[in-house]
Amino acid sequence: MKITRAEIKKNLPKKGFRMEKSGHHIYFYHEYQGRETGAYTYISHSSKQKDMSGDLLLSMRKQLRLESTREAADLMKCPMDGKGFNRILIEREAFIPASSSKERRK
């Protein structure tokens, strides 16, 4: 299973991630309704690192709070859209949507 840097740079911003360049890396922070949720990943600035696979993909899977590299690949390639990723994070309690948290307080 291989994912290219180009695919990551192209697809993650479409799925609710904010891209931020810092030092040697490009970070992608996941946001929901303008707030960071804690899910993130990064790639090296250097174009030497063209593909993500094996160990790197495993590390990215953990950063994204996903349970399998298949899920991570689905997010970074195409099948999983932004809503699907939000649903997974909510199900796994990485964050609670604003409306639900107000309801819970009541």
Place this chain on the structure above:
Amino acid sequence: MTLTHINESYELRDERLRFMPEHFQRGVTAVSTASELDVPPWSSGFSAIRTPLWRFSSMHTVIISSKPVSVRISKGEILFFAENENLDIYATGETSGEAIHAFSEHLVHFYVHYTQLSWDRVTGEARRLKKLYEDLFQDVPA
């Protein structure tokens, strides 16, 4: 190899095992030796170690922790991992040293990131992480 050689190898192994400390851990990389001299699984099967770190630096910033940060170092198929689940940092490197260096750089990055981010810009796990970075770390002159 004759039977005498094999017996000698076993005797040598037993002699070495007598000097093996009770809580011996071989460390990050497995050192392969001849199978007849190999130590038993209880002393060689450790695939990960944890090391405490207090001081983290990147090019321009140095931060210290009020509590030791336990960094789990393990070997993947090719790369080494340096990780702390509580801080949500998963770094990689071609050697264990490179992985720890990358871990340190990411920790400094997230410290700066979360301390600069306002509370109304974080939710869920990001909120927990912001509190953790603000409570546990502080920057010091490089």
